[in-house]
Amino acid sequence: MSDATQTPVTFTAKKRKARINSSAVVMTLYLLFLLLPIYWLLNMSLKTNTEILNSFTLFPRNLTFANYATILTDPAWYLGYVNSLIYVTMNTVISLAVALPAAYAFSRYHFMGDKHLFFWLLTNRMAPPAVFALPFFQLYSSVGLFDTHIAVALAHCLFNVPLAVWILEGFMRGVPKEIDETAYLDGYGFGRFFVKIFMPLIASGIGVAAFFCFMFSWVELLLSRTLTTVDAKPIAAIMTRTQGASGVDWGVLAAAGILTIVPGALVIYFVRNYIAKGFALGRV
């Protein structure tokens, strides 16, 4: 809110310019604040440990990709990424598969207990993982699923299924009901109508829901760490291992961190207009 805008009688070219500039300054400062810590991690990941610890440099003097090479060649490291990707993908598929019909039901019909059910789903999105860590550990141990990918995928359904239902419902309510009715009159059965006509109509909604399921499963650590030991250990948990007897391997830790940011950064452009809608459970 610059002073230039306090006199809005007529915006002269000069004043308008001043206003744009003050906005640009605010945005530049804010983005700088956001990007500086990430830059620092990137910077560290491209340095040798000696350089990190012994000299303080704003950019890598001896540019090295050795840290990335360590991660991409050591199975103990890269399998962490594979594990994470496996359970995240499983979770996304399961969440969407069950959420699609449910969201349709919520967006189109009244049925007994629908409001209570919708609210109950919401409470699961809000449930603190810390409350569920121990019971999950015992539940999945007792059914023999401990340390498997599916256990983590199912555990993450706790918050991802409600999230997907809410987001999809938000998108589906925007589709006029007449389309459903016309299709039924034309002799479409529910299944064929849903897959052939309805799903293409809410394709962007499905994409957004998939993105958010993927993301929330990808960023979660507490449950995935509690439910795994070796075979399905996610990258996030492996990162805590760099603290060896000889101190912390900072370079490799930073490189691993940068590599976990990559999947989100790759798709972010495509969902940029839906980020707010997704976080707000389809309600913006």
Place this chain on the structure above:
Amino acid sequence: MEKTVNQKAWFLVLPVLLLVAFSAVIPLMTVVNYSVQDTFGNNQFFWAGLEWFSEMLDSDRMWDALGRQLMFSCIILAIEVPLGIFVALNMPKSGVWSSLCLVLMSLPLLIPWNVVGTIWQIFGRVDIGLLGYTLDALGIDYNYTQDTLAAWITIVVMDVWHWTSLVALLAFAGLKSIPDAYYQAAKIDQASRWKVFRYIELPKMTGVLMIAILLRFMDSFMIYTEPFVVTGGGPGNATTLLSIDLVKMALGQFDLGPAAAFSLMYFLVILLISWVFYTVMTTLDKREG
């Protein structure tokens, strides 16, 4: 939209119901079970009634954690909401720059939470972190592993860094829905910048802002990974928030009874906030429809 009554819709929600029942109700029942029993090991349990609840309610441990938690949530809300609105007001409305801002601002939201912790743990270190090093060079005594105030500032700044963009993006979505005619009318009325904000932009944003505030309150209320990675709950117990304390109790010390009682009371608070959230959402949906 007019909805029709159709009990068969239950078949469509059944998969969700079963799946969420498996991943939420069964574990929750285990928690309820533990909260009323005591054990001497060997899987032998005894009825303990409400003993754990009264023990937890009498102990300072939970109240202290709750106090710290509320303080944390209030501080980050007090910073993130105004800052988010301010950033949203300054965002370019359309064009390449708008896209660029959206993409860059979303970046912190998509970083795994433990990496967020790692980033700030490194960033704040006096020997190798840019922030810590700079503060040290300026002669400011800053050590987040020893000093309570420094630890608090670090986790608050970290959360502001992590989540302010969410508030900003939501507020921006609200701002974009305001028709140009409103601004033109304000210009004709010679309204000041402040009045435009107070009487046009803010009322139009209240809906999304409510969502933003509730989401941030809720998510900060169950924050675990980020502060745990940075401070581990220390120095002492200074940054031991509710979730950190609970995990310490349940998985660290295996105090099942007290941890379960703690969990249930924690969950009740969450339930209450969820209800407020739900009410706000449905009211908004109605106003829209």
